[in-house]
Amino acid sequence: MTIAMKTELTAADIVDNATFDAQRKEKQAELRTHKTHRRVDVGPFASFFFESWFTMWWQIQEMLRVEGGGEEQLADELEAYASLVPNGRNLTATMMLQIADPVRRARELSKLGGIEHAVVLVIGGEEVRGEAEDDLDRTTADGKASSVHFFLFPLSDKQIAALKDGSAEVQLRITHDNYNHIAILSDEQKKALAADLA
Template sequence: MRKIEFAEVAPLIEYERMREGYRRRIIDLKRRRRVQVGDHLSFLFENRETVLFQIQEMLRAERIVEEARVRDEIDVYNDLIPGEGELSATLFIEIEDPALIKETLDRLMGIDVGERVWIEIGGAHVIPGIFEAGHSDEERGKLSAVHFVRFRFGPAEIRGFREDDAFLVADHPGARARVRIPDEVKASLLQDLGA
């Protein structure tokens, strides 16, 4: 998938004018790219459109207009765009009750280490999630509520993903769940995989 380029990012004033309609469209797109796994894990599968929206929103929130800083943000967010044969997701640990945040995050410590999250395809393929480092610190007992994870597919896995049921699985003492990836989400992800 092609990375975001500077010329694709709307200047702040132009973005403000188009933001409301653009935002509604992206919210609808994200609905078709999100999978809830258990009570607290929500995976948003990223693509060029979702990443460009995040860039635009960050520039807006931080009032960034200098070209060098805009390019820096583009470079950071481009890491979220999946490469060839990959799916890329942002994992949100969602906790509605503020009183339960620390307890829940403590219980989920280590979710991003080892093979705790994967995509299972038709009982024949398991594609482990590869987490970006630096979002938890077990020594200090800190776990971020946001993680970035990639799933790398080979040709056989892509074929299986197209033809068979696929499941998103979490297998951690604090979160065990196996959820079928809905057809609407799967159709969107197949586009990412070029299948």
């Protein structure tokens, strides 16, 4: 099983900080290669980062390294991130609305309330609506969107087969009234995502 195909992240997978520090540089280089084709930009400032066992393992290891919270922190980090590991029948992604200028960012986010319900993956013409993680309200009461969102895309057998075959067109869409954009995934991107599927 490759790193990308592991479907569950547990405490047993996490190494102590000293071990992680010893292998960090090598793992960081592996991670850069692993993530090369896992980013999909949709429109001018929405970027999706498709997650995997490896990206979530790295996230937890880095949090433990920086904060040094030990066993108690590990339990919290696993609760926060383990659900973002694809289970072989779904894809998961973090969407970031990346606007450097704070004034423009506040203005744009104020127009994007509900964007977490407007994300669709289309595989060979079949739509898979992104299921937004509901641990927190990602839109405030006054209609302002968060700049970070997490999604799960549950796939059918047919959609999995089409993605693994590689011949089907795959689109990622945002259909919000104030942000309506489509990205067509490259062959390299489709191959990277297919590696997460059973």
